[in-house]
Amino acid sequence: MNCFEVLGRIDGYLDDRLRPEDAEALRDHLAKCSACAEEAEAARDLRRRAARLQRSIDPSRDLWPGIATEIAAGMVVRGRFGRRWLTAAAAVVLVAGSMVVAYLVGRGQAVTTVENRQKIETSPSAVVRASFDDLGVDDYVVTRNVLLGALEARRENLSPETLDVLMENLKVIDDAMGKIAEALGEEPGNEFLMKQLAAAYRRQIDLLEVAVRLPAEA
Amino acid sequence: METIATFPTDTAQPPVVMTAVKCSDPGESGLVERAAAGDVEAFEELYRANVGRVYALCLRMSGDPSLAEELAQEAFVRAWRKLGTFRGASAFSTWLHRVTVNVVLGHQRSATRREARVRAVGDDLPHDVAGRQPGTAESIDLERAISSLPDGARTVFVLHDVEGFRHREISRLAGIAVGTSKAQLHRARKLLRKALIS
Numbered sequence: 001m002n003c004f005e006v007l008g009r010i011d012g013y014l015d016d017r018l019r020p021e022d023a024e025a026l027r028d029h030l031a032k033c034s035a036c037a038e039e040a041e042a043a044r045d046l047r048r049r050a051a052r053l054q055r056s057i058d059p060s061r062d063l064w065p066g067i068a069t070e071i072a073a074g075m076v077v078r079g080r081f082g083r084r085w086l087t088a089a090a091a092v093v094l095v096a097g098s099m100v101v102a103y104l105v106g107r108g109q110a111v112t113t114v115e116n117r118q119k120i121e122t123s124p125s126a127v128v129r130a131s132f133d134d135l136g137v138d139d140y141v142v143t144r145n146v147l148l149g150a151l152e153a154r155r156e157n158l159s160p161e162t163l164d165v166l167m168e169n170l171k172v173i174d175d176a177m178g179k180i181a182e183a184l185g186e187e188p189g190n191e192f193l194m195k196q197l198a199a200a201y202r203r204q205i206d207l208l209e210v211a212v213r214l215p216a217e218a
Numbered sequence: 219m220e221t222i223a224t225f226p227t228d229t230a231q232p233p234v235v236m237t238a239v240k241c242s243d244p245g246e247s248g249l250v251e252r253a254a255a256g257d258v259e260a261f262e263e264l265y266r267a268n269v270g271r272v273y274a275l276c277l278r279m280s281g282d283p284s285l286a287e288e289l290a291q292e293a294f295v296r297a298w299r300k301l302g303t304f305r306g307a308s309a310f311s312t313w314l315h316r317v318t319v320n321v322v323l324g325h326q327r328s329a330t331r332r333e334a335r336v337r338a339v340g341d342d343l344p345h346d347v348a349g350r351q352p353g354t355a356e357s358i359d360l361e362r363a364i365s366s367l368p369d370g371a372r373t374v375f376v377l378h379d380v381e382g383f384r385h386r387e388i389s390r391l392a393g394i395a396v397g398t399s400k401a402q403l404h405r406a407r408k409l410l411r412k413a414l415i416s
Contacts, residue, residue, distance in 0.1 A: 056270030
């Protein structure tokens with residue numbers, strides 16, 4: 001076995017994947033050739049170091065909002081459900097939920113006095129409420145109201161900025177849910193729509209749960 | 219297109235085996251089934267569980283943090299679109315890894331056609347690795363050296379020595395001969411040794 005052949009088979013040798021006779025020939029060569037022996041040792045060392053590198057690295061930002069938007073856009077492109085506004089509504093729900101939760105969790109502790117704020121309330125339309133009858137999430141309105149009540153009780157501890165962001169996005173999700181529910185009225189058995197509506201429900205509840213756990217902004 | 223001497227193929231090499239690490243999660247198959255049926259929330263859970271490894275692969279293969287984020291995003295979008303083809307023969311994370319490699323290599327091929335890439339060695343060190351993430355001085359030095367490799371050598375080194383792919387798999391994915399893959403790996407190691415010593 002010459003040097004060229006040895007260099008091409010070093011990894012097979014290090015992985016113990018060579019035929020016994022080839023491995024033996026390679027070992028013989030390494031014993032006589034210091035240059036190839038050095039190459040083999042360097043390869044072993046680099047492989048060892050490479051194996052210790054981190055397997056997982058977090059990106060500097062959450063990539064999910066962009067992915068969710070593209071996924072929703074792809075549904076329109078594939079033409080499965082026809083109406084652009086509908087998938088756009090679904091995308092709004094997905095993106096709004098992720099981004100607002102990230103905003104709320106990551107925001108700083110603003111020092112603000114809350115005065116004359118309007119009562120915290122939003123309300124799903126009757127169509128949305130009716131749509132949930134088929135989704136097995138009958139407690140949606142109850143859960144939502146409980147969380148809104150908890151949020152109302154804490155409103156003095158939250159800055160106007162936080163409350164504004166929260167209310168605006170609850171309304172965005174409400175509006176999107178309304179559109180999805182209207183479409184469900186036209187196609188009651190549409191599984192995609194039902195999943196989107198259930199997903200929107202979970203987004204809104206998730207958002208409220210994060211909001212009621214926010215530390216006081218004093 | 220860079221030219222490089224190729225090594226002879228290893229005749230005793232076993233059939234192609236995808237050797238990226240498997241992550242067997244009992245809940246994973248359920249999530250994959252739900253995502254394949256159109257459940258976006260299930261797919262988001264798969265994203266959360268895998269984004270770190272996907273981004274790390276994109277970062278090391280591209281050497282550019284911003285580009286790596288774009289590529290990682292594209293990898294997940296493509297995975298979503300191809301979920302129907304996932305048969306469960308391997309772990310989802312393994313399949314996703316392969317999708318990611320294809321996305322990055324596809325980008326590199328099109329980028330090569332569009333423009334010759336000009337990089338100042340060390341300028342585009344993956345700062346995620348050097349800065350925000352914990353790591354030993356040794357691993358940071360190696361990350362820096364990897365990022366300074368020429369594209370072809372870096373790709374093969376990352377796939378072979380970091381991710382555990384074999385030359386035949388790299389050959390198929392990258393559209394190069396097995397001998398070329400071996401030669402690029404040899405070249406990468408030589409350059410890395412030089413960079414780590416200096």
